[in-house]
Amino acid sequence: MTQLTANIRLRPARIALLVSPSDRASIIRFMRICTCMWGGRYNPIIPVFRKPPKAWAAEFQGDKTGIDIARGYIRFFEPDAFVEAKPGLLETLGLEGLRGMTSDLSVTLDELLSPQQNRSWAELKFGLPITDALGVIYDREERFIQREPRSAMVVDRPPRTGAAEAMFGVFPTEEDSRYFASNYNEVYRPDPMPWSPQTWRQVYLQGTTKPFDPSSHTIEPERSWRHNLKLFAFDPSKTTDIIDLWNLRSEPAPVLPLPIGWVAELTNDIQAICKAEFRQLEGNSSGYMLSATLEFARGISEQARRETIQSIQPGLPPARGHNASLTIKHWRDRIWDAPGEGMMNAPKRLRLFVEEKRISLQVDQSGDRLSASFEPLWPSFAARYGAGRVRWINSLKVANYGRTNVATIYPYNTFDRTYPRLSFGMEEVLIGTDGWSMGQEYIRSSSSLQFETQEKAITGILTRAGYSVSLSEPGHIAKHVLDQLGGLWGAHLIADEEILRTMNDMAGAIRRRSNKTEEMQEEFPPRSRTVKQWSDLINRRKKRDYGRGDIEHFTNRNVIVLGLETRCTNCLHENWAPVDKLGYVLSCSRCLKEYSFPQNTDNRARKWAYRVSGPFSVQDYAKGAYGAVLALRAIDELNGHHGSLNFITAVRLLKEGKSIEADYVALRQAESFDEENDPEVIFGEAKSFSELDTVKPRDISRLKELALQFPDCYLVVSVLRSEFTEGEKVLLRRLVRWTRKLAPNAGPRNQVLLLTGHELLRTWGFLSDTWKSVGGRHAMFADFQHTRSLRSIAEATISIHLEMPSFWEARDTFRKKRNTRKNKGFLRVHGQWGKVLGAVSGPEPTEATADKDGPVHSPGT
Structure with a gap:
């Protein structure tokens, strides 16, 4: 039985909407459904386009296609399931494989919240409904008379832009979905408030409960001191700004939405917020100051940006050294870039904490099958049954500290979940930055994982790349070496030059000689080393390595085997036999005749000695x-x-x-x-x-x-x-x-x-x-x-x-050298004329000079 360790984290499911950035109706509908879902405010919106919207066109200057951008969003958010605003978007992004998954990880927007057969109310197909959380909130908090009761709100007649949905949350108004709003109203008794700056103050300055809040029940965003408050100025009339505002919640910095048309009325409030945020980081002796950031959405014009800055800055406290009280940011973090492609400090996704635990996984083997069961985590308020297939997620990070031959590392399968098959049931396992993420449907039910050996797992990866894979003879020898050493952890025994040379000398040798017509091979048998020689070798090694490694470690791993050297009385050949092969009558390996075990008092007639065994007896450093x-x-x-x-x-x-x-x-x-x-x-x-x-x-x-x-x-x-x-x-x-x-x-x-x-x-x-x-x-x-x-x-x-x-x-x-050549005024021209100009302006770098001057980036590289 093999034992692994794993850390399990509970988190809400991430459900991504695939949508055209101009499809405002679908975006609004999705945001309203997310208000009904536990953790729904962190569900990403993935824009799918071929030609970028006008507000984004300046940012995508041909470096990536619209499909590349959408796949970059998916790589960043790593959704557990997908919702299509229109059928066919999965195929557009190369995700058609998700449609054939056993757990069916995609639905259309019409199906996400719709009635099941013979029912008059709509239910979520993915995620956990907030009605479960609202029941617990009422039982534990709202049904009691509170010393300091909090007010609650809903937006009265929200604008058709989607801004209210993105800022406060708005419930669906369809008849079969109204029970979400009804439950919220029964628990909080909210006041209808207009879409106005005063409502903004009530919510963000005074803490009035908004429809979004129950969806974050028991969820704690993981943030650090460097994640400063971000004021996000956006244009509600532009769907691209709505998408950016919505997705910003899934990044670590807390976001305060700021409609650009409200800036003039909210200037004093913004200045007060900036003053409160401008404070020294506790425990930092260098005088580092925390401060807020004002980020402008891509849909805000240059004129509106200048006017906003000019209205806010006069009331801000002065900078302290290099620390300004408000940082101005005119760009969107390139979350669609792969790691290493864009920003030096690439943005990361916000991690959500609900509950976690550390467990041991007992991996049982039945034939060729390796499997382990574990008790998953579930939200404490969740109903036992629900209509959603992926109601919440358990993310496991499995560690193989014991160096066992069980595969625990796989490439991320964000875009293709057909491999590996780590689950026995209907759940598909998403392998990504959270670890192994499995959708859960029921509480108090165990889950199972099926494992592979490392050899099978890596062979599977190479096979999917189109290779036929087999182990060569040195591969089998290395495998046996690791088996006897107890894995990589035991390889420290042979991590010594003198020991390796001694073992290779003891393994014998092969000498090859050739003439013009043939090649001859001569093999020398293994050699012995006395107990004293090995003891001296180990003692020298222990002095070098601070006392690590005793001779018992080598004998226990069968690296060396103790035996007795005796001389044949017939041909005088020195023979060696392991302890379990000794007897009163011995057989000579050269003349094959028997001779008697030397029982006289002459110690020179017999000598205790070690020989290497198994794969360690293979010549040429075990090939x-x-x-x-x-x-x-x-x-x-x-x-x-x-x-x-x-x-x-x-x-x-x-x-x-x-x-x-x-x-x-x-x-x-x-x-x-x-x-x-x-x-x-x-x-x-x-x-x-x-x-x-x-x-x-x-x-x-x-x-x-x-x-x-x-x-x-x-x-x-x-x-x-x-x-x-x-x-x-x-x-x-x-x-x-x-x-x-x-x-x-x-x-x-x-x-x-x-x-x-x-x-x-x-x-x-x-x-x-x-x-x-x-x-x-x-x-x-x-x-x-x-x-x-x-x-x-x-x-x-x-x-x-x-x-x-x-x-x-x-x-x-x-x-720098390229810029110097440009300053000479010569154009880089290919072909014959380029050679003529190069003779005047200096040679172009070649592979021969790239070692000194740097790598050459030509159009074909």
Whole structure:
């Protein structure tokens, strides 16, 4: 039985509306339905368009299509289910696979809140109705006489723009849905209020309850000190501004909506809010001040922006040093960009906290099936049954700290949930930044997960990419090595150069000789080492590694086996036999004759000695398995982050008749502060101790082939010796230059990570400590900035071993040189005339000069 740990978080379901940004009626209807849904105010609106609306046109200057923008919204919000304003929008965005899911994760807007058969009232198809929360709120709060009763409101005759729905919440008016408004009225006894600045003051300054408030029952948005208040000035007449206002609630900063037409009347209130927000951050000795931000919607004209600023600024407190009392923001955060594509500090989605717990998952095995059951969380106020299929969500973050052979890492499946199949029931599992998210329908019912082995999971991922996958002989050897060591955690036993060389020498050897006509192979049998030799070896290792590792650790893992050496009395050959094969009569492995066990008092006639066993008895450093295992261990423990790493060793990939080999393939969970990124895909090439060039051109070619098939993947090249040879550095520089072609996110197409014995054979501590102790160029990159993530470590290793600038330094150098050429007044002309002009203005950078000047970004890259 395998045990995993998991953290379960309860949250409301995220239901996304797919809609044309000009379809105001559908947007208003969706917002009204969301007022009836627990957590509905955080449901995103995904604009689907081919030609951007006029208010947004200046922001999308051809860098992305409208479909790219919509898919970017989906990537940011990671909806659990979808609502189509019009049928066919799923297909437009390439999400048609959701329509065939067993749990049916999409409905039309007409179906989202509609009566079931033979019923006169409408029910939600997704989400939890607020009527469940209203019943509890009444029983626990509103039915009692309160010392300080709070007032409540509804908007009387809301305007047809959708602004009241986005700011306060408005209930549906259809006959079959009026019971939502009736329940709210019975609980709060609200006062009808007009759509006016005075109502704004009542709600946002005096705390009057609005229709939206019950939908946030028990939900706590997770915010920090850096999430300052945001005043969002918008034009209610523009649906694009309504969409932006609505979606801003799903970002961490608290939002205060500000209709642009009300600014003049609310100026004094806005100034008072800015003064209250302008305060020193407690506990910060640098004098940092908190302040509000005034963000203008994209539909506000330049003239209206200037007038708004001019009316507000005169009444604001003066700045303190570099801290202004109000920050002005004229742009929308590019939430539609993939991580790394847009802003340096990319926006993140607001996390909602309701309840969480930590559990242990007992993974049972029945044949080839791995499964575990757990007790999910549910809202304390939820009715036992409901019409919604995805009423709330349980998000699990499963950790594999025990290094078991159970897959816990998968690429995010936001756009295709057909893989992996982690649920036994009707629920589809969304894998994303929240973890493994499962829709829940009933309370007090257990849920089950089905797991895969790491080998099966990664093989499945590669198979979906079109490859036929099989383990090569070194892959099977590495697998057995890990089994005997107890996984990557036990690989520290062999993380020592002297031990590795001793084990390889004990494993025997193969010598190949060839002439012009044939090749001859000579195999030498395994060798023994005495108990004293191994004891001395272990003691030297313990002095280096602060007392870690005893000889029992090696014998318990069957790395070495104790036996007795005796000499055959017939041919004088030295024989070794393990303890369980000893007897009064022994057999010689050379002459095959029997001889008597030496029972005399001459200790020289018999000698206790160890031999390596199992996969450790394979020559050539277990056919490279040691290098692959230690490289995986190093990647798992880089920068002290012992996260989950799923991998398979030495695979042969076949696609379209072409075979590619990799020493290992791994999926690594991004650092804890970088959860918006997909897990990192890693392909590795591992070499051993040879003093000759071990990295060959064919190895580089294989890595390039894999990089083309898996954009953004990491290419790791490792050697067990302490440095690369000069010949290897030439090949690796070419690989790095090749990977530095620009990707869509303006970063390198792939990352290259270089590892040597300094990283592979370290046994304890942080990578920064190891590099400091090595000194030289290693110590120059031992600070936090260069060891904080796998990406920064990769760039640092390139600088250390190849003496190349980082990608961004190279880009900056190239950009400056390009600007210098532009200042000479020559146009960049392709073809023959370009060569003539280049002869006058200076040569264009080529791949040969890109190493020094930076990568070249041509139209084709």
